[in-house]
Amino acid sequence: MSVRLRFAPSPTGALHIGSVRTILYNYLFARQRGGTLVLRIEDTDRERLVTGAIDSIYDGLHWLGISWDEGPREGGPHVPYVQSERLPLYQRHAAELVAKGAAYYCFCSKERLAELRKQQEARxxxxxxxxxCRNIPAAEAAERAKTESHTVRLKVPDEGTLAIDDLVHGRIEWQANTIEDQVLLKSDGFPTYHLAVVVDDRVMGITHIMRGEEWIASVPKHLLIYRAFGWEVPPMAHVPDVQGPDGKKLSKRHGSTAVSEFKEQGYLPEALVNFLALIGWSPGTEEEVFSMDDLIRVWRIEKVQRGGAKWDKDRLDYFNGVWIRRLPEDELVRRLRAFVPPQWDDDLLRKVVPLIRERMKTLAEAKDQIAFLFTETPEYPPSLAVPKQQSAGTTVEALSRAASALRDARPFDARSVESALRGVADGWSVREFTHAVRVAVTGRTIGPPLFESIELLGRERTLQRIERAQSALRG
RNA sequence: GGCCCGGUCGCCUAGUGGACUAGGGCGCUUCCCUUUCAAGGAAGAGGUCAGGGGUUCGAAUCCCCUCCGGGCUACCA
Structure with missing residues (x-):
């Protein structure tokens, strides 16, 4: 039988990188078995709705290369895929639970609940x-429910053991008496998560439930619901949380968490996917660079870790560098376009990319490294060009030697530029000499290889910049 | 507080009773390469496997206790 898995994000904000990790695992599991993926929007909390959140989910997942088969915009046999549009379904099921004696109407006001809570805390x-409200006679409760505001609560048995054999944690058990009579249907007619997931997972034919471990605690409630309906409980897998450096759930406090932010900062989807896959899963071998296709092949639910994993930005940066270097040159140029001004010449960009591709951790860093080629006058303090053991005066002289050598270099390419400059270093070390020229020409002390840079800049512009540096140094 | 899940170098992790003198990667240090910075290559520092008890000829691996961390404890998801 073919598997069916779902991602069920809540549209409460920008797509969070931590939920993406869980979504990725669902994706890998389904794809490697030729199964079906469903995107279901769990928007039963209308107070936390954020407009644009669904767009953010679509944009983020598409960008990362995660696809699915059924969903709000793609349709499918179980439309609609947005929970707020499925209300009658949950209401019908809630009523069925009440009829079966597995749930009951509760007429308690929020005020009474708050007061109750206060007293319990005090004691x-x-x-x-x-x-x-659990013992209100059924007939009376049904009658009151017609006119009074109410919720539907799960009637949790006083005793008994509930258990699952979790695919990553193994057996987990609960005593029924530790579980509360959870609200299933809110007074506004919306279901809570607990009712909605169980009903939808069942109705939509979900064969494997894979979600974050923060859901473990609500499993026994779900078990009771499955039992009341007489439904079989699908296998479940609770994958570890992605934590911030302080061990808490990853949040904005720890830096960026929205997928869109990583895109804007110049991270590659390939790198993010690779890095994310390795948080909480490992192949058991010493390989660590994986494309999405590799992951679909080698990822295994059995190898998912139990413990929470921390977000490690250094490691992400490392993988980003790896994937930038793996990108075909044309592709790198294409992706860089979004990170440099539109007026920058495409040809020149194409030529400079080989010089900087292994100097970037993110696409966003490229711009500053190559700006000197595209802008007319790099700004820098003149003294920057003076090497430690030299003076402004000797630097002006050195630059003169460089200028005249470059004037005669034929052809004007990296090779001849290099031999021209090396030939006139004189008493200076090549290191000092190239430092002075580099700063004069690029305005920075570090950057792409100097000789190649000069070739790309061209003779005229190079000489102009050297002259400008000299006059600046003369004060 | 209660219930549940965790705990191997700073970080991601390998490891499921003997091949572990605990392996790899990131980061860090040093060296090589070298026109800078990277990248690449080499070497190195870094772990009382949370702690304590067991079980066993033998434990990071099994059991118990303690400690620490996290999640849940809502008419949020």
């Missing part, structure tokens, strides 16, 4: 619903 008791 250092467990803060749990006191089952106040």
């Amino acid at each position: 250092h008791e467990l803060t749990r619903y006191d089952r106040h």
Whole structure:
């Protein structure tokens, strides 16, 4: 039988990189088995809705190369794929649970609940619903429900053991008496997560539930719902959280978390996917560079770790560098376009890319490294050109020697530029000499290889810049 | 507080009773290469496998306790 998995993000903000990791695992699992992927939007909390969040989910996942088969915009056999458009389905199921005696109407006001909680806290008791409405006669409750505001609560048994054999954690058990009578249907007619997932996963034919480990605690409630309906519980896998450097769940406090931000900062989707896959999973071998296709081949649910994993930006940067170097040159140029001004010449960009491709950690860094080629006058303090053991005066002289050598260099390419400059270093070390020329020509002390840079800049512009440096140094 | 999940170098991790003198990668240090910076190559520092008890001829690996971290504990997801 073919597998069906779902990603079920909530549209409560920009697509979070931590949820992407979980989505990626769902994707890999389904794709390697030729299964089907469903995107379902879990928007049952209308108070936390953020407009544009669905666009952010689509943009982010598409950018990363994660695709799916059924969803709000692609349609499928179980439309609609947005929970807020499926309300009657949940209401019907909630009513069915009440009819079966597995759930009951609760008429407690939010005020009473808050007061109850306050008192329990004061007495250092467990803060749990006191089952106040649990014993209202069914007929009476049904009658009141017609006119009074109410919720539907799960009728949790007093005793018994609930358990699952989690695909990553193994067996996990709970005692029924530690579980509260969870609200299933809110007074606004919307289901809570607990009712909605169980119903939708069932109705949509989901064969494997894979989600973040923050959901483990609600599993027993779900189990009770499955049991009440007489449904079989699908295999579950709870994957570890992605944590910030402080061990807490990764959040904005730790830096960027939105997929779109990583895109803007010049990270490659290939690198992000590679890095993300390795947070909480490893192949068991010493390989670590994986493309999406590689991952679909080698990723295994059995190798997913139990412990939470920390976000390590240095490691992400490393992988980004790896993937930048792996990109075909044309492709790198194409991706760089979005990170440099549109008026920068395409030809020149193409020529300079080989010089900087192994000097970038992110696409965004390229611009500063090559700006000297595209802008007319690099700004820098004149003294920057003077090497440690030299003076402004000797530097002016050295630059004169460089200028005249470059005037005669034929043809004006990296090779002849190099021999021309080496030939006139005189008493200076090549290191000092190229330093002075580099600063004069590029305005910076570090950058792409000097001789190649000079070739690309051209004789005229190079000589102009050297002259300008000299007059600046003369004060 | 209660329930649940975790705990191997700074970080990501390999490891499922003997090949572990605990392996790899990132980061860090040094060296090589070298026109700078990178990249690349080489070497190195870094771990009482959270701690304590067991079980066993033998434990990072199994059991118990403790400690620490995290999640949940909402008419949020």
